[in-house]
Amino acid sequence: MRKPRDFDSELKALTDKAKLLKERKVHQLGELVIATGADALSVEQLAGLLLAGVSNKDPAAKESWSKRGAVFFQRATTNVGDDRGNQGGTAASDSGTTPARTQASTN
Template sequence: MRKPRDYDSELKALELKARQLKSRRQSQLGELVIATGADALTSEELAGALLAAVTTHDHAMKEAWRKRGAGFFSGGRPGAGDSAGREPGGAASGAGSTPPPSSEPGAA
């Protein structure tokens, strides 16, 4: 004879896994914001940039963003300094990245 399945415990396990995945997703999004230097932006600026990215229909622009993102994740451009020469906003992002390195030696 087969052992009856415990659907309630399976459902609870799936709900727990879904909560863990959602939590990890939120954490990774926060890490991404910090890693890119976007934490130097105000909430309104960041929300506006994300809304513009979501609502744009310019496929060439989206492809350029995808390539920059792929370059960021591949490690080819670890810092904001590499993008500073290509985009005026890069210098402000680099300035926002400067305080954490200076605080690290002081903390050590």
């Protein structure tokens, strides 16, 4: 005879896993904001920039942002062996955050 499933414990395990994944996502988003130098913006500016990006329907702009993001992450990957403290500041200034703000404000 089969052992009955404990749905309560399975549900709790899934809930715990979902909570952990959400916490990890929030943490990674915070790290991304810092790594790109966007933490220098006010909360209102950052929110406005993100809202402009989400509401932008121009596929060419989104493709351009994707390419810039890929380059940013490739740089971050190639600099893993280096002193990350120095690279964080360099990556933020090299990532072109100013053109991104300009680009978002023109759309």
